[in-house]
Amino acid sequence: MMFSGNEGREYVLRRILRRAVRYGWDVLKAPNGFFSRLVDVVVQVMGDVFPELRQHKAKIEEIIKEEEESFGRTLAKGKEKFEKAVQDVQGNMLSGQATFILWDTYGFPLDLTQLMAEERKLPVDVNGFNAAMEEARQKARNARNKVVGESIAMDAEATAQLRKSGVNATDDSHKFIWHEDLESVVKAIYTGSEFVKSSTGEHDVGIVLERTSFYAEQGGQIFDTGSIEGPFGSFMVTNAQVYAGYVVHIGSLRQVGKPLSVGDKVTCKVDYERRTLIAPNHTCTHMLNFALREVLGDHIDQKGSIVLPEKLRFDFSHGKPVSPEDLKKIESIVNKQIEDELDVYAQEVTLASAKRITGLRAVFGEIYPDPVRVVSIGQKVDNLLSDPENKEWLSISTELCGGTHISNTREAKAFALLQEEGIAKGVRRITAVTTECAYKAMELASSFYSEYEDVVKSDGSTQEKKVASLKSRIDAAAIPAATKADLRGKISKLEEQLRKAKKKQGEENIQKAIKVATDIAEAAVAEGKPFCVTRLDVGLDTTAAREAVVKVMDKLSLPIMVFSSDEALNKAVIYAAVPPEKDGIKVLEWLTAALAPLNGKGGGGKNGIAQGQESNASRVEEVMDIATKFASMKLR
Structure with missing residues (x-):
């Protein structure tokens, strides 16, 4: 239910x-x-x-x-x-x-x-x-x-017109034969609104052949592309759809010359290189369906699928997200079938015979022809039919399917499950890739693990930025979903460690900054100096620098300016504080005077506190010298 x-x-x-x-x-x-x-x-x-x-x-x-x-x-x-x-x-x-x-x-x-x-x-x-x-x-x-848009589709009236004119449904049995050209005859040309006797190729048309080797889009599998050669030259097939048994090859003439005409004898040339990318994805869709049932349970029902050259997508009934652990198990089951190099068998049988096979998978609500095509992975269909109730068949993938498949699972090379998401209530969707795309996904995931280890070993102020960059790129990357979840977990732990370390370092910086600034300020007061200018060693920690000047101002009522720099980033932060009741010097005036010759930036002044930054840490001594001279002049 x-x-x-x-x-x-x-x-x-x-x-x-x-x-x-x-x-x-x-x-x-x-x-x-x-x-x-x-x-x-x-x-x-x-x-x-x-x-x-x-x-x-x-x-x-x-x-x-x-x-x-x-x-x-x-x-x-x-x-x-x-x-x-x-x-x-x-x-x-x-x-x-x-x-x-x-x-x-x-x-x-x-x-x-x-x-x-x-x-x-x-x-x-x-x-x-x-x-x-x-x-x-x-x-x-x-x-x-x-x-x-303007895609060509046949409605019931158009297909009825074909039948009345004596055109039989297209014989598409040759679609299961690979790497062979097929001779045929043009039986009809359709513009999308009417049938014509010929076309000069100014616009796309749909042509119906007596027989074809092109796979028309159905059952979730994308259509074949290629060309149809004839006396007119080349007709480039960019789409193939089936309507009431008529396969419509949609496309246009490569060059406008001799017209394409009904009755032309032609040769079908399927782009088998493209189909070689589609077939592993379709076979792996079957193996994925099997793996989902093995890991999640028998309640799994297929709700839809699409098989493309670049990926496969599978929709199934399940009431909650699939955990990363289960995703890894599912991915492993499919890859194990690939490693086992199982032969893929397909055979037409009566619908009644097919339904008797234990473990047979079909799409609920789909209307199947009779006879039907049974696709079995790892067992000959005849073996299934000879002992249909054998419980052993529960351990293999057997489905009703009219698509094109690889002959052995090794041709899929590898399987990478990239994404699992909900698309409707009680329906989940998995996106995956095979062959070279799967290898690339796995290699990319491996490189992220290596980069993660490097980030862990790194230190300094750049580590946090490296973690943020790595996290962003992993989120956007096409890598196995279970691996992505694992990497996200590792990065999350690392972020938490960095947060704790940063908090601890911040607390230590504050204590250190306050102590250094207070000690130097107390020494200045003891010597009778009306202000102090000093360095702190807290990097670019603005909180620590601010706390230091506030403490000195509150405790000793002494004007103070502190500098702290990060040599790696070649930057420095500056904080200054002047008690509001202090005559002779204004805090923002002091800070601005110190930074002006170097085009540094500063601001504030409220409550006697101002802050600034210097983009050239190597010149901090020069700025400190200017600040000292200015304060000496104002407070002499």
């Missing part, structure tokens, strides 16, 4: 639960969380008849509790909106627009709003609700059309 969808049986469950929760809270005055606690009673009453209830009791409670809490967070706001809509009713009917907002924004299904309205003796404008729903759908369709 999962509430991961917004339609079908999953949404029916969600609607029933939300109606029950709302009724329990509002009418029965039940406490929050009451619904998940009813699982115990259901298991006691029905557990003998449905043993799976006892088996999955904890999981059922967790899912219901999570859904109840999620709905609870929006129910209060939704009820406020409902109450306002009731108050604003014009006539004696709750408007369709208000009802739609409750559905769209707060997750109130129409029947729940109708039930709440009925309790107020108030009907709902269902027609208005449907109109608002259709308007929203139309806006979504328009938005999608803007994204798709």
